[in-house]
Amino acid sequence: MSDAAATAKRPDILPVEPLRWVGEVDGYLRILDQTRLPSCEVWIDCVDVSVVWEAIRSLRVRGAPAIGLAAAYGVCLSLRSACGSTAGLCQIVNRAAEYLSTARPTAVNLFWALSRMRRRAVQLAEAPPEVFRQKLLEEAFAIHQEDRRMCEAIGRWGASLLPEHACVLTHCNTGALATGGIGTALGIVYTAVASKKKIHVYVDETRPLLQGARLTAWELMRWGISCTLICDSMAGALLARKKIDAVIVGADRIAARGDTANKIGTYGLAVLARHHGVPFYVAAPSSTFDLSLDSGQRIPIEERHPDEVRSPQGVLFAPADVPAWNPAFDVTPAELITAIICEKGVICPVTKERIAEVLESPMPQFAGK
Amino acid sequence: MSDAAATAKRPDILPVEPLRWVGEVDGYLRILDQTRLPSCEVWIDCVDVSVVWEAIRSLRVRGAPAIGLAAAYGVCLSLRSACGSTAGLCQIVNRAAEYLSTARPTAVNLFWALSRMRRRAVQLAEAPPEVFRQKLLEEAFAIHQEDRRMCEAIGRWGASLLPEHACVLTHCNTGALATGGIGTALGIVYTAVASKKKIHVYVDETRPLLQGARLTAWELMRWGISCTLICDSMAGALLARKKIDAVIVGADRIAARGDTANKIGTYGLAVLARHHGVPFYVAAPSSTFDLSLDSGQRIPIEERHPDEVRSPQGVLFAPADVPAWNPAFDVTPAELITAIICEKGVICPVTKERIAEVLESPMPQFAGK
Numbered sequence: 108m109s110d111a112a113a114t115a116k117r118p119d120i121l122p123v124e125p126l127r128w129v130g131e132v133d134g135y136l137r138i139l140d141q142t143r144l145p146s147c148e149v150w151i152d153c154v155d156v157s158v159v160w161e162a163i164r165s166l167r168v169r170g171a172p173a174i175g176l177a178a179a180y181g182v183c184l185s186l187r188s189a190c191g192s193t194a195g196l197c198q199i200v201n202r203a204a205e206y207l208s209t210a211r212p213t214a215v216n217l218f219w220a221l222s223r224m225r226r227r228a229v230q231l232a233e234a235p236p237e238v239f240r241q242k243l244l245e246e247a248f249a250i251h252q253e254d255r256r257m258c259e260a261i262g263r264w265g266a267s268l269l270p271e272h273a274c275v276l277t278h279c280n281t282g283a284l285a286t287g288g289i290g291t292a293l294g295i296v297y298t299a300v301a302s303k304k305k306i307h308v309y310v311d312e313t314r315p316l317l318q319g320a321r322l323t324a325w326e327l328m329r330w331g332i333s334c335t336l337i338c339d340s341m342a343g344a345l346l347a348r349k350k351i352d353a354v355i356v357g358a359d360r361i362a363a364r365g366d367t368a369n370k371i372g373t374y375g376l377a378v379l380a381r382h383h384g385v386p387f388y389v390a391a392p393s394s395t396f397d398l399s400l401d402s403g404q405r406i407p408i409e410e411r412h413p414d415e416v417r418s419p420q421g422v423l424f425a426p427a428d429v430p431a432w433n434p435a436f437d438v439t440p441a442e443l444i445t446a447i448i449c450e451k452g453v454i455c456p457v458t459k460e461r462i463a464e465v466l467e468s469p470m471p472q473f474a475g476k
Numbered sequence: 477m478s479d480a481a482a483t484a485k486r487p488d489i490l491p492v493e494p495l496r497w498v499g500e501v502d503g504y505l506r507i508l509d510q511t512r513l514p515s516c517e518v519w520i521d522c523v524d525v526s527v528v529w530e531a532i533r534s535l536r537v538r539g540a541p542a543i544g545l546a547a548a549y550g551v552c553l554s555l556r557s558a559c560g561s562t563a564g565l566c567q568i569v570n571r572a573a574e575y576l577s578t579a580r581p582t583a584v585n586l587f588w589a590l591s592r593m594r595r596r597a598v599q600l601a602e603a604p605p606e607v608f609r610q611k612l613l614e615e616a617f618a619i620h621q622e623d624r625r626m627c628e629a630i631g632r633w634g635a636s637l638l639p640e641h642a643c644v645l646t647h648c649n650t651g652a653l654a655t656g657g658i659g660t661a662l663g664i665v666y667t668a669v670a671s672k673k674k675i676h677v678y679v680d681e682t683r684p685l686l687q688g689a690r691l692t693a694w695e696l697m698r699w700g701i702s703c704t705l706i707c708d709s710m711a712g713a714l715l716a717r718k719k720i721d722a723v724i725v726g727a728d729r730i731a732a733r734g735d736t737a738n739k740i741g742t743y744g745l746a747v748l749a750r751h752h753g754v755p756f757y758v759a760a761p762s763s764t765f766d767l768s769l770d771s772g773q774r775i776p777i778e779e780r781h782p783d784e785v786r787s788p789q790g791v792l793f794a795p796a797d798v799p800a801w802n803p804a805f806d807v808t809p810a811e812l813i814t815a816i817i818c819e820k821g822v823i824c825p826v827t828k829e830r831i832a833e834v835l836e837s838p839m840p841q842f843a844g845k
Binding site for chain 1: 684694705740741744748751806
């Protein structure tokens with residue numbers, strides 16, 4: 108493990124980017140097709156908003172912050188071949204945002220990024236069309252850049268919570284592939300390793316779509332970080348053997364009281380962590396909070412096609428006609444979360460009051476950055 | 477669900493048998509290759525003990541009681557082409573038993589069945605060679621027949637614990653494919669349905685080898701029982717939604733104090749069931765108890781090849797070189813088990829004293845059988 112840690116790269120050098128705007132205002136969005144990883148690295152050049160919608164829906168781009176970024180750039184794409192007045196462009200932006208908001212229901216970052224693009228469009232209603240386009244693209248760049256900085260801050264706050272030698276259990280993918288920066292939960296690991304902590308990561312494979320096996324394992328190995336892949340059902344045995352110092356996961360939506368929707372299986376991990384007295388951390392930027400919902404019971408949970416359960420990666424393992432249930436997320440109540448790590452600080456205990464207090468505080472400036 | 481339940485078959489008609497002795501004393505063992513299910517039904521005719529060893533090791537035959545049966549018949553096969561004195565045959569039996577006992581380490585039924593065959597051989601040491609062969613085959617038949625009767629008794633005891641309408645969550649495969657009869661945990665479901673209870677079964681897919689998706693779902697559909705397949709990581713969300721009335725699993729080895737080794741993932745389910753106040757039942761015949769071990773910590777846990785984690789059914793999903801951990805079983809402490817259902821009765825509370833008391837009692841005679 109120490110060898111792997113010694114070769115780990117600095118966290119401000121991204122191991123991979125899930126998406127990138129290519130060119131100027133008439134450019135396009137290049138998305139890494141994450142459904143093809145780890146066997147192939149295929150990039151999709153999106154010149155149309157419908158391609159972005161499909162990429163989000165099909166999880167070619169996934170991870171709550173990255174979904175928000177894709178949607179923001181998707182709005183810019185909607186203007187690519189448009190001409191006419193700023194009022195007309197404003198209507199196109201609204202229609203594109205409306206359309207993109209239907210791609211997936213749970214990750215609030217999608218709606219957050221689209222709202223921000225619409226608000227910017229309203230602010231620019233009096234600008235000439237070319238300025239309107241340019242400023243909207245700059246807004247998407249700003250969201251991207253802010254996400255990168257939020258990841259770095261989350262990484263620093265979170266890394267400070269980990270001991271010098273730690274085994275971390277994580278679920279799904281919350282790294283560079285899921286965000287505009289180094290990631291949320293994995294960003295904490297990268298930052299801790301960069302600061303010379305000895306970290307080993309146990310990676311839940313994360314059925315049904317195997318984001319842990321396909322993406323997190325790939326990203327950690329690319330980054331030179333010591334890791335072990337397990338099936339989701341092995342987490343209990345690992346905790347019972349006292350192998351885990353902390354469980355760290357990401358989030359798709361956090362309600363005002365701290366209840367957290369995240370990849371299916373997160374809730375079971377939280378119950379297991381509590382049973383074993385192991386800290387359970389959620390890492391997410393403030394754009395993942397939805398203060399309009401008091402409790403997690405009101406978070407809409409996406410249910411996907413049963414074939415994702417019956418046929419992992421298209422290979423049929425079960426009787427073709429067996430009914431299957433496929434919720435993409437579950438909700439972990441605040442009571443089971445030791446702390447939420449966001450860019451503004453560590454929210455602990457996880458209460459409505461403490462969440463409001465931290466979210467209202469300014470973004471901290473870390474020394475040396 | 478009621479339609480499916482209405483077409484359910486009687487539990488004394490087996491939906492499928494995992495293995496069968498074909499012919500007389502010079503016959504052979506036919507094993508259903510469960511690694512090929514549900515896509516193909518392939519039978520392997522074993523004429524040599526090494527083929528049985530490989531079938532156990534590779535999980536072509538699996539399930540603790542069925543492994544014991546395969547081993548008992550494997551001992552008979554070792555005599556198939558042997559000639560000479562009874563003393564020589566006795567030595568062959570001992571060598572075959574020694575060899576078969578190395579096939580897998582955790583399920584105690586393997587060692588239990590082999591010990592019984594060796595004891596019978598010792599009893600027959602003075603018999604003529606042909607009588608020796610014949611009586612050993614009869615011993616294997618007796619083990620098979622007793623296992624069938626034990627499954628029926630477990631089914632009756634267990635069915636009496638279920639309400640008239642129940643949703644049951646199960647893990648791995650514990651049905652006809654895993655035993656010489658209707659099964660243990662699934663036998664309870666079959667018996668409850670046959671007695672007109674309305675049962676719906678949620679089936680954990682059971683990674684890494686997918687015995688739930690491939691075998692339990694297939695068996696339940698063949699049997700006409702209403703079921704829903706889920707990924708292992710979805711059990712928590714199901715319990716949180718109050719969808720489950722009981723969790724029922726099988727066992728591979730039960731220590732004197734009730735700690736139970738079973739398919740990896742069982743322990744996590746037990747913690748989740750306790751968290752939600754849902755009863756957690758273990759169903760197993762008395763041949764699964766190992767009273768020589770006081771606690772579950774001493775049960776040897778098989779660790780299998782990492783490729784079973786990285787490449788489900790031979791399809792690579794993760795980076796080929798990522799390290800993976802693959803324990804085949806975990807241990808659930810007695811404190812998390814509501815009751816153990818064996819053929820002699822319901823062990824509740826699960827304590828060393830109550831286990832000894834029930835195991836020492838005679839097998840009950842059920843009215844109407």
